[in-house]
Amino acid sequence: GQQLNQSPQSMFIQEGEDVSMNCTSSSIFNTWLWYKQDPGEGPVLLIALYKAGELTSNGRLTAQFGITRKDSFLNISASIPSDVGIYFCAGYSGGGADGLTFGKGTHLIIQP
């Protein structure tokens, strides 16, 4: 099946720093989604991207749909303690509910 390579696997940063994570694939996707999961909760959608080259912001979060449709990145500016969690990328290639492929997640840890 399709696979997404998400990196980095974990990040240890200081509060106030900017964060960048990305996902790459050998296959083309029609939609890229970024989710955040807090401890003990289900993933929550942060940003959805629908067009190659699209750049979308949601507060301090910015995500881009790669021009080749095989990659996407998520940036978080001026990190705060509540940004701690696991961030997942997901790609949709089409074909129904089974078309959503998830990356393995980036675990964001903010050091005091």
Added chain:
Amino acid sequence: NAGVTQTPKFQVLKTGQSMTLQCAQDMNHEYMSWYRQDPGMGLRLIHYSVGAGITDQGEVPNGYNVSRSTTEDFPLRLLSAAPSQTSVYFCASSSGLKNIQYFGAGTRLSVL
């Protein structure tokens, strides 16, 4: 706004026991899915449904059964639990438009 509701939140089973994980959504979504989340593995699709009466297998279906008698409900059954099924299980639903999936809070299952 309930969204996707999963019950129970926690469950401990003995090997060989059976149980049903419940999932209900009140958004009139056609698509529903079950995922399991294991450390370092991300989210893996177990089964999914594109509408009432229709189900199909995902990436890791062995040991699990599903049915979809109504639009709202999508239960996941473990017929004979095994320790390898210790995991966190998430149910998700989608309207099918752009395939944005909304997740429940999860069921944490331990099989001893």
